[in-house]
Amino acid sequence: MDIKQKPTETELEILQILWQKGPSSVREVNDAMSQEKEIGYTTTLKLMQIMNEKELTHRDTASRTHIYTANVEEEKIKSGLLKNFINSAYRGSASSLVMQALGQGKTSADELDQIKSLIADIENRK
Amino acid sequence: MDIKQKPTETELEILQILWQKGPSSVREVNDAMSQEKEIGYTTTLKLMQIMNEKELTHRDTASRTHIYTANVEEEKIKSGLLKNFINSAYRGSASSLVMQALGQGKTSADELDQIKSLIADIENRK
């Protein structure tokens, strides 16, 4: 199959919105983006057109207002980005990334419990 | 203090080399980079000159071969990149990043132990 290139920062923002809200029009995506930063409507439109060319999205052009859908899996994209990030920032060591992420101190007790049970799972799996 | 901008991907590669090897010449950095990918000597040189302008590095020009040193702290840069990455890829949730990083299955028993004890520390701290 075809190897999907890594999305740019802005493309990732748009994917996040599509993953979260599901199929959306340019207007809807642009409204969501506008809550974060100022961005012109045609800028968002152009970005989404480009994403469609790259096949990061699919769109339904049946009605005048086109509806875009993410055409890449959230988990796949994120794990690709994560692998890339671990390689470039942590020289490939996932655990040192984890240590630093936890060290930031913004993880709730609940989340820590979840992580602990994931670790327990991993340990039992072996 | 001055807010250091986030290094580009290539700049980060160079910083990694400087952090790892300590003060180095362009030649040394270029040799290290060449092990990963093909890159021309003057390309590396130019990058390092730019990094110096941005004050990501410092250089000693006493001898003909200039010696470059990282001028930003590894921990600070990495935590900035991490924060940024968590925000853009994991909508701010450090724990979901941690879950995915651990899920990749390449974490050794030793590393898992380290993580567990860090979690214990965090829990006691409260």
Add this chain to the structure above:
DNA sequence: TTTTATATACGAATACTTTCGTAGTACTAA
């Protein structure tokens, strides 16, 4: 001394990303 290898400096080409203006078209309300 002459040649060859190795440095730096730096402008400019290339490539990639983001932004926006303009044009054309379709809907909607007056």
Add this chain to the structure above:
DNA sequence: TTAGTACTACGAAAGTATTCGTATATAAAA
């Protein structure tokens, strides 16, 4: 029907990152 609004298409400008060629200087080797 006409005016106003909302939509797509698309070229091109602007911004940023990367790559490289050429000039020039210094050092080492022949």
